[in-house]
Amino acid sequence: xxxxxxxxxxxxxxxxxxxxxxxxxxxxxxxxxxxxxxxxxxxxxxxxxxxxxxxxxxxxxxxxxxxxxxxxxxxxxxxxxxxxxxxxxxxxxxxxxxxxxxxxxxxxxxxxxxxxxxxxxxxxxxxxxxxxxxxxxxxxxxxxxxxxxxxxxxxxxx
Amino acid sequence: xxxxxxxxxxxxxxxxxxxxxxxxxxxxxxxxxxxxxxxxxxxxxxxxxxxxxxxxxxxxxxxxxxxxxxxxxxxxxxxxxxxxxxxxxxxxxxxxxxxxxxxxxxxxxxxxxxxxxxxxxxxxxxxxxxxxxxxxxxxxxxxxxxxxxxxxxxxxxxxxxxxxxxxxxxxxxxxxxxxxxxxxxxxxxxxxxxxxxxxxxxxxxxxxxxxxxxxxxxxxxxxxxxxxxxxxxxxxxxxxxxxxxxxxxxxxxxxxxxxxxxxxxxxxxxxxxxxxxxxxxxxxxxxxxxxxxxxxxxxxxxxxxxxxxxxxxxxxxxxxxxxxxxxxxxxxxxxxxxxxxxxxxxxxxxxxxxxxxxxxxxxxxxxxxxxxxxxxxxxxxxxxxxxxxxxxxxxxxxxxxxxxxxxxxxxxxxxxxxxxxxxxxxxxxxxxxxxxxxxxxxxxxxxxxxxxxxxxxxxxxxxxxxxxxxxxxxxxxxxxxxxxxxxxxxxxxxxxxxxxxxxxxxxxxxxxxxxxxxxxxxxxxxxxxxxxxxxxxxxxxxxxxxxxxxxxxxxxxxx
Numbered sequence: 001x002x003x004x005x006x007x008x009x010x011x012x013x014x015x016x017x018x019x020x021x022x023x024x025x026x027x028x029x030x031x032x033x034x035x036x037x038x039x040x041x042x043x044x045x046x047x048x049x050x051x052x053x054x055x056x057x058x059x060x061x062x063x064x065x066x067x068x069x070x071x072x073x074x075x076x077x078x079x080x081x082x083x084x085x086x087x088x089x090x091x092x093x094x095x096x097x098x099x100x101x102x103x104x105x106x107x108x109x110x111x112x113x114x115x116x117x118x119x120x121x122x123x124x125x126x127x128x129x130x131x132x133x134x135x136x137x138x139x140x141x142x143x144x145x146x147x148x149x150x151x152x153x154x155x156x157x158x
Numbered sequence: 159x160x161x162x163x164x165x166x167x168x169x170x171x172x173x174x175x176x177x178x179x180x181x182x183x184x185x186x187x188x189x190x191x192x193x194x195x196x197x198x199x200x201x202x203x204x205x206x207x208x209x210x211x212x213x214x215x216x217x218x219x220x221x222x223x224x225x226x227x228x229x230x231x232x233x234x235x236x237x238x239x240x241x242x243x244x245x246x247x248x249x250x251x252x253x254x255x256x257x258x259x260x261x262x263x264x265x266x267x268x269x270x271x272x273x274x275x276x277x278x279x280x281x282x283x284x285x286x287x288x289x290x291x292x293x294x295x296x297x298x299x300x301x302x303x304x305x306x307x308x309x310x311x312x313x314x315x316x317x318x319x320x321x322x323x324x325x326x327x328x329x330x331x332x333x334x335x336x337x338x339x340x341x342x343x344x345x346x347x348x349x350x351x352x353x354x355x356x357x358x359x360x361x362x363x364x365x366x367x368x369x370x371x372x373x374x375x376x377x378x379x380x381x382x383x384x385x386x387x388x389x390x391x392x393x394x395x396x397x398x399x400x401x402x403x404x405x406x407x408x409x410x411x412x413x414x415x416x417x418x419x420x421x422x423x424x425x426x427x428x429x430x431x432x433x434x435x436x437x438x439x440x441x442x443x444x445x446x447x448x449x450x451x452x453x454x455x456x457x458x459x460x461x462x463x464x465x466x467x468x469x470x471x472x473x474x475x476x477x478x479x480x481x482x483x484x485x486x487x488x489x490x491x492x493x494x495x496x497x498x499x500x501x502x503x504x505x506x507x508x509x510x511x512x513x514x515x516x517x518x519x520x521x522x523x524x525x526x527x528x529x530x531x532x533x534x535x536x537x538x539x540x541x542x543x544x545x546x547x548x549x550x551x552x553x554x555x556x557x558x559x560x561x562x563x564x565x566x567x568x569x570x571x572x573x574x575x576x577x578x579x580x581x582x583x584x585x586x587x588x589x590x591x592x593x594x595x596x597x598x599x600x601x602x603x604x605x606x607x608x609x610x611x612x613x614x615x616x617x618x619x620x621x622x623x624x625x626x627x628x629x630x631x632x633x634x635x636x637x638x639x640x641x642x643x644x645x646x647x648x649x650x651x652x653x654x655x656x657x658x659x660x661x662x663x664x665x666x667x668x669x670x671x672x673x674x675x676x677x678x679x680x681x682x683x684x685x686x687x688x689x690x691x692x693x694x695x696x697x698x699x700x701x702x703x704x705x706x707x708x709x710x711x712x713x714x715x716x717x
Binding site: 070073074077080099104105106109131132133139143144145146147150 | 385397
């Protein structure tokens with residue numbers, strides 16, 4: 001079973017690729033009423049609009065955002081929108097051309113799972129989740145910019 | 159100027175450690191060239207014609223003398239003893255070796271400097287007016303806002319893989335000295351009738367292959383929303399900017415394709431959804447940052463300094479330098495001074511390690527230990543007492559830094575060109591030098607008056623040729639180097655900003671001094687007493703200039 005990074009640990013992947021719906025398939029599927037115990041996953045391509053997941057978002061256990069090339073950064077904004085605007089709380093996974101040097105930013109944007117490209121070692125990659133201990137700007141992981149923390153610390157000291 | 163606190167220091171130190179590890183993995187073969195490329199680029203490291211080129215950020219062009227001495231030491235230790243100040247207020251080293259770059263970054267971090275995001279498809283170094291804080295025509299000091307933007311943009315997780323590079327420039331004065339209409343985002347700080355500070359937001363300007371003048375997307379944005387609004391623009395761009403063609407990937411192409419109204423509608427809709435986020439800037443944060451940019455301890459001085467005026471009367475050379483290189487200051491008895499990096503025979507913007515050390519000592523003696531880099535590739539001492547100007551001039555002259563040519567034809571803006579850059583189609587430095595030699599008579603040069611001459615070695619326009627009153631662009635024709643000439647471009651504000659018009663077929667390198675001389679001669683024949691070169695071009699159009707240049711039969715003309 002392939003391994004993924006999930007919540008900061010390397011784990012076996014419990015999703016088969018064939019279980020993951022395309023956006024078009026999901027649109028079709030969600031017209032049917034929810035089934036007890038259903039497990040639903042959908043995959044977004046870079047050009048897909050995350051707003052299209054808003055309807056029925058609570059039924060999804062996994063959203064996989066595909067990076068055909070790591071330099072195509074649209075998926076970062078898709079993730080932010082899913083987490084902050086469209087109410088998605090399930091597993092958000094980066095798939096495709098994903099390497100350890102993208103993990104820190106991806107996690108900040110709301111991803112909690114990463115399927116690295118097959119030739120990359122997920123165990124070694126874990127270290128890069130901790131590249132920085134501080135962040136200047138707010139994002140999904142922590143919406144409070146550093147300047148508000150500085151002010152709070154200053155006030156506490158003063 | 160801004161000084162790091164423990165937070166800033168830790169972030170910069172962690173970056174050095176991260177890049178050291180990335181470099182180690184690359185050298186060990188764990189990262190491919192393709193994987194390492196964006197990582198090194200977001201640390202300002204290019205692979206160039208001869209060696210890697212490292213671009214060091216000089217945030218909004220502000221430097222301390224200590225920082226400049228460190229830049230000099232790095233030039234000596236890791237490079238060949240010089241550096242190149244670029245049109246984006248950065249410093250470039252042309253000869254470092256890849257293995258030493260982590261050490262260079264560690265030395266930079268010691269003096270609160272870095273190379274973060276000086277390249278790559280991310281938000282680049284923030285630039286602003288090199289007279290910020292001292293200019294008499296300033297409405298709002300933009301430096302605190304520039305620092306707030308620097309921090310916000312540093313490692314912004316959502317915008318590290320944009321369709322293309324992204325440049326933001328700020329200006330808070332009546333004159334635009336930051337070319338804000340030619341940036342991806344230009345921010346003009348203004349005051350409303352009640353005195354409140356707001357931002358006129360300009361978007362979609364740029365040079366390159368498709369030069370476009372930016373358009374106003376919002377007339378008055380409350381300053382507290384600077385970050386939320388810029389973030390909304392970037393999100394729309396990140397999602398919808400073109401990624402299929404590198405030449406159509408800048409935000410200007412998206413703005414043009416959608417039209418400014420539709421683009422603005424999308425940005426405003428995004429902003430409506432996010433404007434009340436914690437990224438709204440609190441007054442206390444503005445105050446905390448602005449406290450780093452309070453005026454230095456100026457003396458109370460009379461506006462009129464007797465010894466200064468005596469020197470002006472005594473020395474023609476000094477008064478000529480004052481006329482061009484000394485600028486009005488808001489404090490009585492003070493002036494701002496441009497040290498010219500445009501001496502004939504030296505590459506525009508180049509400074510040797512010795513010159514850097516020397517300028518650092520000038521800054522310590524004459525200008526509170528600080529200096530600025532202008533986007534015209536010169537160095538500025540912003541706070542000099544008028545009574546010290548003569549002594550400063552003598553010292554600067556001795557070091558070859560007092561060429562009295564600021565704003566004149568020989569104050570050429572040029573990229574490193576084909577001598578160094580692997581992107582260039584043609585050399586730019588020998589063209590600059592040949593033109594400087596042709597116009598080395600100071601009386602003639604001063605009589606010609608203000609002309610911005612800009613040279614780019616390729617369409618990437620690092621020499622900003624589109625906004626040169628005379629713009630020169632290196633082009634490749636069947637493997638040989640040719641130069642296309644345009645006139646009538648101008649950086650500026652409102653209706654004053656314009657793009658140059660190409661006058662016709664391109665020229666061989668050897669022809670360029672003659673071509674420039676003919677353009678100048680046309681102007682001298684046709685000008686009214688009050689007109690600058692650009693005014694005459696605007697009044698008469700391109701035709702008379704074109705006729706003068708191409709009028710005589712030219713064997714060498716190429717279509």
